[in-house]
Amino acid sequence: MNRKASDSRTVGLTDGMRAVGMSLVLSLSPTVRLSAQNTVDPLTIRFSAMTAVSGYEQAMADSLVALFPGQAAKDRVGNVVLTLGRGAPKRLVACPLDEPGYVVGNVTDEGYLTLRRVGRVTQPLFDQQNLEGHRVTLFGLKGPVPGVTAVRSTHLTRGRPMLAEAAFTVDNAYVDVGATGPAEVEALGLPVLTPVAALKQPHAYGGGLLAAPVAGRRAACAALAAAVQAKPRVTGMVVVAFTVQSLQASNAGLESVKRLAGPFTDVSVVSVPSQFEGTPVETVALADARAAMQRIVEWMGGRQ
Amino acid sequence: MKASDGRTVGRSVCYALAVLLSISQTVRLPAQDTSRIAEAASVLGPLIESYGVSGMEAPVRETVKRLLPAWAKPETDTAGNLWLRVGQGEPLIVFVAHLDEIGFTVDSILDDGSLHLRTRGGFFSSLFEAQPALVHTTHGDVSGIFLPREPSRDSGPARRTPPPLRVSVGATTRAATQALGVAVGSTITMPKRFVRLAGSRATGRAMDDRVGSTAQILAVRHLDPTKLKHQVIFVWSTREEIGLEGAAAVAAALGTAPKRVHAIDTFVSADSPLELQNFAVAPIGRGPVARALDNSAVTPPAYVDSLRAVARARGIALQFGTTNGGNDGSTFTPYGVVDVALGWPLRYSHSPAEVVDLKDVASLGDLVQAIAELW
Secondary structure, eight states, X not given: OOOEESSSOOOOOOHHHHHHHHHHHXXXXXXXXXXXXXXXXXXXXXXXXXXXXXXXXXXXXXXHHHHSTTTOEEOTTSXXXXXXXXXXXXXXXXXXXXXXXXXXXXXXXXXXXXXEXXXXXXXXXXXXXXXXXXXXXXXXXTEEEEEEEXXXXXXXXXTSOOOOSBOOOGGGOOEEOSOSSHHHHHHTTOOTTOEEEEOOOOEEETTTEEEOTTHHHHHHHHHHHHHHHTXXXXXXXXXXXXXXXXXXXXXXXXXXXXXXHOOOSEEEEOOOEEBSTTSTTOEEEHHHHHHHHHHHHHHHTTOO | OOHHHHHHHHHHXXXXXXXXXXXXXXXXXXXXXXXXXXXXXXXXXXXXXSOOBTTOOHHHHHHHHHHSOTTOOOEEXXXXXEEEEXXXXXXXXXXXXXXXXXXXEEEEEOTTSOEXXXXXXXXXXXXXXXXXXXXXXXXXXXXXXXXXXXXXXXXXXXXXXXXXXXXXXXXXXXXXXXXXTOOTTOEEEOOOOOEEOSTTEEEETTHHHHXXXXXXXXXXXHSOGGGOSSOXXXXXXXXXXXXXXXXXXXXXXXXXXXXXXXXXXXXXXXOSTTSOOSSOOOOTTSOOEEEEEXXXXXXXXXXXXXXXXXXXXXXXXXXXXXXXXXXXXXXXXGGTOEEOOXXXXXXXXXXXXXXXXXXXXXXXXXXXXXXXXXX
């Protein structure tokens, strides 16, 4: 089981440099080290419980703005952006907020909701493992609404031809929120385009491992947020961006930040290695998130 | 009040509050329905959130005992079944709902620390792949994950059914896994919650057969044991999902003494956009169902008529139908005991997302009470 980076673009340090930089940070800045231990883990868990369907990241973005009151703001695309330091060089460090998910595509006469997938998906079992027979959350006009995705009853398949061996896809998904018709769905505040995602229940196991959908992305953003909270010494100006729509073809969020807030002499996208990427149990080691935070702090201080 | 009592009260209040909050934001129900649904949820919730794979039902059995009224003095037999005898005299009538749920046991611990599994009961293994796992050990629950399959190297379409599932608890050696208390025979499930949906509907894993257990508890709570005209035995049975084993022990112990047995178990409903509509069409929310024909038993038509009369006498809406699956009552029929199985309509059986209507749960409790008192 090989670990895969959740994003191929990293902060850009070699392992040797990381080790040297880490020891320097640990010896020179014990407060940063303590902060990392105290904030990265809970932030990783907290972020892993959040949902940000690609293009519909507003709620998580608002939570991030609230995390840095008076410091962070959303740009016109929806990225959460803040600036540390001033002068040159002007650099950008970013992490992607968004995740693949769904929106409501239609409502049936019986009160079921059908779905359209949003965002690029590379895992062929994504729909099956996230939807079929599992809890989902619909982020409606009146707040989150719990639902489940229908699955054939085991008992009623007995003595009948087996289920198709082709994997379950979103086109077979009927979301049951307990409604008996379109009027009840409307009363629940669930119109077409309501974002939908698998239930987020971050699951700690194995002494320092955390399993959750898009855990690698969430750990990367947690490391970046914790680095900002640590109030690091910054060389020049560093623009910090939590970007949206990375899973759309244009990677619109990151490209917008580059154009709206740039130009930058260096751009780094934070990543944390993960196992089982793209599954509901994508797993990160919390120690890796803490290490990423330390690397970000070093990078902000000008160490390459 | 003991600390455990305090937790119990607190949890009950939470369920009641959750019920009220969810009702207030969706479909409004009459006040009488609201209180009946709140009581059903307050019993069903803790039962859903107790874990009990076939053969390891003790946590669920303890929850049932805690939810029974103070006057009830249940006993546990050597097969793990929980018995509650109420009233005296002939005829003897038995109700039986099962405690256990589907899941896995640890078959072996591999060199890399992962767990090889044995299934307990019938279900689609794809519903567990790549999901969180709980290993239930004698030292407490150990968290893990059901490992996703390795990425396919061929370019064909992905197959629905995974290879045999394994669980990782994050340890990388057999010894490290054993040090966590995991042993061959430990049971494995996935975490579950009781959650209210819109109106009077709810979801959770193991509604089959925690709803039956709930109905029996509600009936016991509401009946007056001094006014029963004959003896009634309520049984919460073990190992139903792996062959009706607990009920078979009860049937053997009682022999020909009972006149009737009422299995209180799931009516697997075709009320779903994914199901054929040839049979089992009992919509959820329209009342309990006389499970007149399944894969294990047939209720004699005259008894179905009597059941209809009992329901009518108490104003209980009753559906009739046939579905798949076996029921505990069928283990009594070789002793000359008539099996009059009852159920409630369930969507998405043996999945993590089973859905019921709590009005059906409350009505099923009413029907069990009515049968005990009138028939």
